[in-house]
Amino acid sequence: MYVRKLLLAMLVLLCPVMTKACDACGCGIGGGGFGLLSLYRNNFVGLSYGGLPFRSKLTSGEYTGTEDVFHLLELQLRYEIMPGWRVDAVMPYRHNVRISPDGDDTLEGLGDLRFGVNYVLADNRPLGQQGGSWYWEAGLVLSAPTGAYQADLLDQRYLPDNFNLGRGALGYGLRSALVLNHQRVGLSLSGRHLRYAKSDAHYRFGAETSLSAQVFSQFSYDPHWKLIPFVGLNYERTAANETVDALPVHATGGKALLAAAGVNVRYDDFTIGVVASLPLAQDYAEGMTELGFSRQIQILYNF
Template identity: 35%
Template sequence: MARIIFFAVLFMMSGVEVYAQSCCATGAVAACTGSASSLESFRKNTLGLRWVRAPFESQLAEEPAFTDKFHLAELFGRYHFNKRLSVSARLPYRWNVRQTGNETEVLDGLADIRLMGHYNLVDSKGKKARTLLNAALGIKLPTGRYVKDIGYRDLPGNFNLGTGNYALLLQASLLHQWKNFGLNLSANYQLNGKSNDDYQYGDQTVASALFFFEKKLGKDLHLMPLAGATWEHFAVNYKASGNLAEGSGGEGLFGQLGLGLKARDWQLAGTFFLPLAQSYADDQIKANERISLELTRFF
């Protein structure tokens, strides 16, 4: 059981990312999705803290160069009613920093809260193999600060801490483990409603495939490296006038390397995201390497 729980939470991190423009788009799908999937691990409650850093930079020669750094600190938890049904919540705090020459613009504060309900459709266990198929449905609440006229500050709509709208969250994941090896496949979709000023954020899709291996270092000590890839797609945004919002939309493919260390009921894990291919805002914006760190307590 401890082994499966270990796999679970590390996969939650991998979604972070899955957190691409999620930081940038102030509400990506899995973003900081601490919400991938797990096997029987979903039967144990969790509480944790997560930190994510996702930098972007401009690629326009005719305009002043800028660098955006999106940071997120998040409290997350999961509670299980039984072997199949569980609920989760994510309480994020963001601080977004844009630097243009010697000028720095900062927005920080509470972001949009996410609530999810999870159900294990398949949960099988053999002598050497284990498989779990999990589906989830949730909602994103407009709890983060949303500045309607942020464009007058020469900042994009995606720089907002919140999106000012409700969104439907859909998730599905398949995890298969054979002995100490495993594969996790996950997909996430966020269907955005209009903001309170009729600004329309584009829908978001994230999919990932991760391979992992577990090494037991002691009675209560486990080490697990993982490697894989994450693809993300963000539809373009539209202003209340119906015109396309410049600097929005795009997609990217990221390679992932992660490492987790679990000691009894505590786990520390980190994930590194390397851009492999990308096209954001018609190639006007470049995504750089991302990092996520997570500390989790099981109870």
């Protein structure tokens, strides 16, 4: 029974993630959730920071000396409006930096505001005779074009379109999260797919897909402290952008498989979490951009 439920849940989740630079770079940060948020099913407000570094390469594999770093600060809110229904909102602030032999450049400001609504399909239901429980929620996600978007960013400042603070268009998609618990050990599975409409300049950013699987363990030292270490795999894919004529843009899009590890420390109603990711396999901008070591930290207050 346990194996059948696990296989079913995985199937549902999988069906719903210049100087040469790629327009997929920086898209994954903050987009797919953080750590084991689905474990904190009550209301919370939080603040998170993450950074993604990319290095540019020539087709020969030689590094060009150009590095792009995408910093993201997010204010997050999640609230249960009625039994079984949870809504959330995320306000991002982006700080994008290019370090280049031709000169450095920076673009910063508010990004696209994201909203979500989720319905709880299973809330701590028993797994079977051997104990344990499972939790499953699914819903919709919406991205509003509140961040600044410049259609001529490449011509004016020689920066790729992904350096824009916003996508210049409405984004919409589906997401799902599943948590399986058995005594102190658990498995967290999540997935999200987000598509974008065309911008005012009729440019369309590629659809974003992310999948995550994390194994975790919970340790309670007293009524106040809880420690949750975890390891897992993340898969992220961004489709190629499209021009006004709906043609794919050269050297845009990419995908990566990442190994992730982190820990969440909870004291009463406060939670601090850190996670680090390292690519196991990647292909950004047709191999001309390379993702490095990324990290993320978050502080939550549960209420």
